Amino acid sequence: xxxxxxxxxxxxxxxxxxLCGTLPAAAEKLEDQLVIATTGGLMGxxxxxxxxxxxxxxxxxxxxxxxxxxxDQWARAKAMQRTGKVEFDIVTATGPDLVGRTxxxxxxxxxxxxxxxxxxxxxxxxxxxxxxxxxxMLITYNTETFKTKAPKTWADFWDVKQxxxxxxxxxxxxxxxxxxxxxxxxxxxxPEQLFPLDINRAYKKLDEIRPxxxxxxxxxxxxxxxxxxxxxxxxMSYSGRALAVxxxxxxxxxxxxxAIRDTGYMAVLKGAPDLNAAMAYLDFxxxxxxxxxxxxxxxxxxxxxxxxxxxxxxxxxxxxxxxPENYEKLVKPDFAWIGEHRNELRERWMAWLxx
Amino acid sequence: xxxxxxxxxxxxxxxxLSGLSTLLLLLPFFAIIAFxxxxxxxxxxxxxxxxxxxxxxxxxxxxxxxxxxRVLMRTLWTxxxxxxxxxxxxxxxxxxxxxxKGTVAALVAVCVILPLWSSxxxxxxxxxxxxxxxxxxxxxxxxxxLTSEPFKLLYTQSAVVIAMAHVLLPFMIxxxxxxxxxxxxxxxxxxxxxxxxxxxxxxxVILPLSLPGVVSGSLLVFLTALGFFITPALLGSPQxxxxxTLVSKQIREVLDWPFAAALVGVLxxxxxxxxxxxxxxxxxxRLMGNAS
Numbered sequence: 001x002x003x004x005x006x007x008x009x010x011x012x013x014x015x016x017x018x019l020c021g022t023l024p025a026a027a028e029k030l031e032d033q034l035v036i037a038t039t040g041g042l043m044g045x046x047x048x049x050x051x052x053x054x055x056x057x058x059x060x061x062x063x064x065x066x067x068x069x070x071x072d073q074w075a076r077a078k079a080m081q082r083t084g085k086v087e088f089d090i091v092t093a094t095g096p097d098l099v100g101r102t103x104x105x106x107x108x109x110x111x112x113x114x115x116x117x118x119x120x121x122x123x124x125x126x127x128x129x130x131x132x133x134x135x136x137m138l139i140t141y142n143t144e145t146f147k148t149k150a151p152k153t154w155a156d157f158w159d160v161k162q163x164x165x166x167x168x169x170x171x172x173x174x175x176x177x178x179x180x181x182x183x184x185x186x187x188x189x190x191p192e193q194l195f196p197l198d199i200n201r202a203y204k205k206l207d208e209i210r211p212x213x214x215x216x217x218x219x220x221x222x223x224x225x226x227x228x229x230x231x232x233x234x235x236m237s238y239s240g241r242a243l244a245v246x247x248x249x250x251x252x253x254x255x256x257x258x259a260i261r262d263t264g265y266m267a268v269l270k271g272a273p274d275l276n277a278a279m280a281y282l283d284f285x286x287x288x289x290x291x292x293x294x295x296x297x298x299x300x301x302x303x304x305x306x307x308x309x310x311x312x313x314x315x316x317x318x319x320x321x322x323x324p325e326n327y328e329k330l331v332k333p334d335f336a337w338i339g340e341h342r343n344e345l346r347e348r349w350m351a352w353l354x355x
Numbered sequence: 356x357x358x359x360x361x362x363x364x365x366x367x368x369x370x371x372l373s374g375l376s377t378l379l380l381l382l383p384f385f386a387i388i389a390f391x392x393x394x395x396x397x398x399x400x401x402x403x404x405x406x407x408x409x410x411x412x413x414x415x416x417x418x419x420x421x422x423x424x425r426v427l428m429r430t431l432w433t434x435x436x437x438x439x440x441x442x443x444x445x446x447x448x449x450x451x452x453x454x455x456k457g458t459v460a461a462l463v464a465v466c467v468i469l470p471l472w473s474s475x476x477x478x479x480x481x482x483x484x485x486x487x488x489x490x491x492x493x494x495x496x497x498x499x500x501l502t503s504e505p506f507k508l509l510y511t512q513s514a515v516v517i518a519m520a521h522v523l524l525p526f527m528i529x530x531x532x533x534x535x536x537x538x539x540x541x542x543x544x545x546x547x548x549x550x551x552x553x554x555x556x557x558x559x560v561i562l563p564l565s566l567p568g569v570v571s572g573s574l575l576v577f578l579t580a581l582g583f584f585i586t587p588a589l590l591g592s593p594q595x596x597x598x599x600t601l602v603s604k605q606i607r608e609v610l611d612w613p614f615a616a617a618l619v620g621v622l623x624x625x626x627x628x629x630x631x632x633x634x635x636x637x638x639x640x641r642l643m644g645n646a647s
Binding site for chain 1: 420421422425426487488489507509510588592593594596604606607608609610612
């Protein structure tokens, strides 16, 4: 009895999906709306244009975008889960979040997301998130200040004799491991031998650069601003922000050498009210490669779509982290290690920074 | 803050209101305060001792970790510097205001009060433009040939203290002005008749009588400065981090609410103690400038 039932349902499932011409994930009933929290401005508007609106039309689900900075989003999500009234469905997560905040996130069944499997790069689907955009924490520098010789690596960033002038480093997001990683690379550690991080060695190296840090920037807007106003001659920056500054016509360039890979994931909040719609959206995001190219051009970040990056010409492709040329130069962080040692990393960072 | 027995309202014809009517008049104000201020603060303090389980560990962490104590001490030190600068800048303005007449007096008053209507964020952003490496101050200094390399002005403690003093200055000027205004002109004349020079009149008559205003202004500025958030965050570097930024980091980035609540608890205790000490040593009605 049990066995026949078990045999029957997948067959009916396949038959139904073939007849309706829909994906298996869509066979489950979708909710009327879907609440997606992302940073606002350019990212929010561009997502709406290329993904939210088409999704709404195709699936008849109203998307409610919430514009919120990532730290505030986590604070709100935490408050929602404390009070038991979860309002967000999809949130923005970083690599370490997918390891360190699993208690707040819904587990994702990658087998149920065929488009991500088919069109995304191999590691696009993770147990607690689906890759949205990939960039790198890289060096951006003023090309008028460094006309003849440009800084390329973190060792150059630390080399104030050859490349004098104030630097910008982040005091936000994941700076508690980004900055120590850059310090270790500057000190000559090979990228593949970075993890586990030698924290003492990193902070010894950080003491060297500290007097030359003019700005500890706190937001993406601020890193653009300090490059524009020449408050600093070089900075560690989100690649997308550096690219935006270059496109503005500011005399600036970026170096992908030893850039630290930084992927933004879409994750589903535990207790999300519109779970089915959320999963359907994650799959929909990768279903159409055509939307990805104009989306990437607009937000300055690459998505994890295999087919999209191949549509770009070499010169343009090299502005993005996922081009084959740049992807090899990226430093790939060990998120599991970072997630496990997050408190230690954070406390050391705070102690050093406020000293 | 008001002492019992003196806290009554009066009818327009001069009869004192009954205790009940006074209570009814005050009720809406205290109801709002209780609901939007006292209740959330209490709830936060409850979290600080009950989570993750009933414990004082969160407070122990505040005291044990040198980072937190350093930030707390720096907050007190910054507030002290801001208060000192506000007195130095504010007293002459208040003194001038109390002596000025007619249009000039109105103009000065507008200049002092008008900034209160503009947002702290805007005033802070204006300072960041002045202080930039290629900002107005550095450009001017370099154009005058006073320096060849731009000074680092932005993201320093001086920038934070100057901008905070600017934002808080009205809270210093107004109480001092109130105190100075309530000193009858006859006192100065009497001193002059008795042969005191203008300096001596100022030092021995005007200054001591204006002290309640200075103290109340300082108290207002100091306590407000302790909780400042935007200005140190925008104009300071992490080395200038103040306690409210630390609280926000704990809530936004670390999501450690119980610990953030403990930090708030420590700050609340500090502020309350200070307020009590001041209200015991100085009569509160005198602080408000009613010296006569």
